[in-house]
Amino acid sequence: MKILAVSDFIVQELYDGRGSDFFKGVDLILSCGDLPPEYLTSLTKQFDAPLYYVLGNHDIRFKDARPEGCVDANGAIVRFDDKKILGIQGSHWYNGGPYQYTETQMKKIIRRLWLEIKLKKGVDIVMTHSPPRRIHDREDQCHRGFVSFRRLIEKHSPAYFLHGHIHAHFKTPVDRVTVVGTTQVINVCGYCLLETN
Numbered sequence: 134m135k136i137l138a139v140s141d142f143i144v145q146e147l148y149d150g151r152g153s154d155f156f157k158g159v160d161l162i163l164s165c166g167d168l169p170p171e172y173l174t175s176l177t178k179q180f181d182a183p184l185y186y187v188l189g190n191h192d193i194r195f196k197d198a199r200p201e202g203c204v205d206a207n208g209a210i211v212r213f214d215d216k217k218i219l220g221i222q223g224s225h226w227y228n229g230g231p232y233q234y235t236e237t238q239m240k241k242i243i244r245r246l247w248l249e250i251k252l253k254k255g256v257d258i259v260m261t262h263s264p265p266r267r268i269h270d271r272e273d274q275c276h277r278g279f280v281s282f283r284r285l286i287e288k289h290s291p292a293y294f295l296h297g298h299i300h301a302h303f304k305t306p307v308d309r310v311t312v313v314g315t316t317q318v319i320n321v322c323g324y325c326l327l328e329t330n
Contacts, residue, residue, distance in 0.1 A: 134214060134329045137180065138321035140165035140189070140262070140297025143172055147179075147324060156180065156326070161213050164203075165297035165321050166222065166262035167191045173200035185211055188232050189262040189298060190224035190275070196231075206260065208242065210253055216329070219246065219256040219291075221282075224263045224298055227275040232262070239281045256291050264296040268311050269320050271299065286316050293327065294318045 137159045139147070147156065159180045164173055166189025177184040177200070185206040188195055204211065206220030221242065223232040234242070250256060263278055264270045265286060270278030276299060286294055294316050301322055303309050309325055311318045319325060 134160045134216070136161045136163060136327040136329060137176075137182075138163045138165065138260075138295050138319070138325045138327060139168060139176070139323070140321050141167045141300060142323045143168065144324050148172060148175060159326075161185075161216075163218070163258070163260050163295060163321075165189070165260055165295055167297060170195055170198045170200040170203075173203050177202045183213065185213075185218060185220060185260070187220040187222040187260055187262055189222070190227075190230060190232050193231055208246070210246075210249055210256060216257045217253055217255070218258045218260060219250070221259070221261045225274060225277045225279065227273075234279075236280055239279045243281045243285055250289060255289050258293045258295065259285065259291045260295045262296065263298050264320065265294065265313075265318060268313065268318050269296070269299050269301075283313075286313050286318070290315050292316065292329070295321050295325075297322055 159182050162184040164186035184203040187207050207222040210219050223234050226233040226235045265282035266278040266280045309320045
């Protein structure tokens with residue numbers, strides 16, 4: 134399965150179709166936040182692939198304009214083929230804006246999901262806006278990762294933990310990846326292509 138994961142930056146080659154050969158055969162699109170709704174609508178139409186998304190701390194436009202043909206995966210486990218995908222929106226609280234959570238609030242959100250995760254026998258992919266604490270994150274309040282995400286990885290060992298929020302440029306695809314146990318934590322800022330079994 135070929136997955137296109139996106140967040141934070143509009144990639145012009147994706148928006149206008151110039152990179153269509155490189156991106157050929159995309160089966161699924163996952164958005165980790167802070168992208169305009171019309172961009173997500175364009176991607177799902179252009180690639181003729183389902184798109185699941187979570188919101189980032191700058192996604193205030195989504196209150197009035199949801200992307201067409203896309204599915205909000207926040208707080209749920211969605212299935213695509215044999216993959217179970219958990220979505221969790223938002224960033225660490227820093228100024229009281231929308232989609233911002235304290236560590237205590239995020240811990241409660243994840244605690245409410247434990248039963249569903251258990252009943253579905255785990256998850257394969259976790260998609261969030263913010264990173265786990267001390268993996269790709271920063272020390273300022275806005276860009277600090279969640280300790281709760283570390284515990285989620287340690288307890289359930291998803292194959293992939295995808296996040297955005299931390300703006301970076303990568304020389305090679307492996308520069309995006311930190312392996313924690315059996316989980317690949319990937320910063321999908323801009324875009325990232327994944328090939329899964």
